[in-house]
Amino acid sequence: MPTGEKRRVELVVHETTSKTLTAIGEIYEVNTADPSKSELDVSDIKARLGWPSRFVTTPGTYQYRFHVEKGTGKFRVGVREIGTTKWLGNDEFDTAFGFSGKVLSFTV
Amino acid sequence: MVWLPRLAVVVVLCLAGRSLAQESTGSNSPGFAPVVPSVQLTGDTSGKATFRASVDVALNLNERYMMSFLPSGQVQATEGLANLLTADDDGVSTTLPFRVGGSVVLHDLGEFDSGTSNLAPPELERAWKVSAVDRCLQVCTASPETKNCDRFKAPPPDPTAVSPEHMCAEGAALYVRLEAASLEGKSVRRDVKLFPVPLFSIAGLWGQERYKFLSPREDGLLTEAKRTFDVWALAAGYTTIVGRNVSIEALAALSASREESEVSVEWCVPNVPVGGDTPGQSFPTTACKNGLVGAPAFQRQATLNLLVGFIDPAKAQWRFAAGPRVTTGGNQITLGLDVPFYLQLAEVLGEGKDKVDYRGLLRITPRVEYELRKEGEDERRFLLVLELLGQRSLFSNALDSISNL
Missing domain, CATH: 2.40.128 (Lipocalin)
Structure with a gap:
């Protein structure tokens, strides 16, 4: 766990027509020296449209590795500091590429 | 009819x-x-x-x-x-x-x-990713201009960190096929x-x-x-x-x-008389019908x-x-x-x-x-x-x- 000021961030599912599509997964901290050795940072991060998941973390590079339940189609997942609008990471996903193995990279 | x-x-x-x-x-x-x-x-x-x-x-x-x-x-x-x-x-x-x-x-x-309880364990998901990334490395070596191939100029350090959305089309299709095969028959969808x-x-x-x-x-x-x-x-x-x-x-x-119509009428016409108990005795009868007046x-x-x-x-x-x-x-x-x-x-x-x-x-x-x-x-x-x-x-x-x- 890197040292530094703790940040309150939220993970948001947006730009989807589905009210039920749910992203479920974990936050991994990326070891920048050896990216193959990522470490689990926060588990059980679950979010759907209008229901973000909030957690506390420290500055660093992270990945949200997740799968999709209860919905299909295109959607976006983004991470931002609570109370701000600037995305720390924001990407488009689509269940046409499968329901599992999704990865969102973001930097706090 | x-x-x-x-x-x-x-x-x-x-x-x-x-x-x-x-x-x-x-x-x-x-x-x-x-x-x-x-x-x-x-x-x-x-x-x-x-x-x-x-x-x-x-x-x-x-x-x-x-x-x-x-x-x-x-x-x-x-x-x-x-x-x-x-x-x-x-x-x-x-x-x-x-x-x-x-x-x-x-x-x-x-x-x-998608039924999360039936999704594959992480090690299987990792194996699909490795296969799909390998496919992209082959495709991108042959055709570097293919979409998303900028990510596959060299083997990625951690294949599990690559989303199927960010793979070349052939790699993504392979991933989807492997996932679908693992879900088939489990009645999860x-x-x-x-x-x-x-x-x-x-x-x-x-x-x-x-x-x-x-x-x-x-x-x-x-x-x-x-x-x-x-x-x-x-x-x-x-x-x-x-x-x-x-x-x-x-x-x-x-x-x-x-x-x-709620207006109904009844009319009667003379009918064949009914005979009485004694010979020659008869009683006149009428046959009556009902009908509604108006269409x-x-x-x-x-x-x-x-x-x-x-x-x-x-x-x-x-x-x-x-x-x-x-x-x-x-x-x-x-x-x-x-x-x-x-x-x-x-x-x-x-x-x-x-x-x-x-x-x-x-x-x-x-x-x-x-x-x-x-x-x-x-x-x-x-x-x-x-x-x-x-x-x-x-x-x-x-x-x-x-x-x-």
């Missing part, structure tokens, strides 16, 4: 039966959902009975919405279920009206659940809503009724007349589910029918019905709803309260997104009505409607609201 309605019902039933046989063998044309019969047998405490049969031909518009086309035929009797299959023309009007019509229904099939919801529906019904009545002729005297009139109805319905278990249904219907009046009715209900949260095997019904037309306004309760008796559940569920249902609808008349006394009624239904959804469509035309 009495055989015609019966023949039509038999033809509809045969077509429906054949369609169900196709469903059971699993045949399915691309774009089309399995064809199923839709049947309804209704009886109520006023003695009215209706049997309706439709062939439900459904087209999958996409994985969420399905359009159903239901050409329908129905027979109805006013004196009980037993009279449904008999026809009699000795009364004031024909007692076996036959109707044809149909409805178009846009179904919301709901969304499909179940409909989140558990049943198709008839989001929008429109329906129409047409038929003819034959009336006998007394009509004035040129010399001013009444004479017996027979005439056939068209009757029709149009309806539209909207259903939505709020949250997971609360249903809201709105139905509107417009109908044009005939209402018999049945044209009557237009409009009905609005709003229902709010609750659906079984576990398996959607029952639901109930309640709401007001307002009917206006002619010389009266009828205010009513419907409380339909649906109980699933049997079901055939599809397994994939191309399969469609089919349900056998019992619907019991207590109905309280208060009829406000412009002329005469108001009337209160209690009606219990019992129905056996075979259809795709736990919900009915707009045709239901006009089936007692």
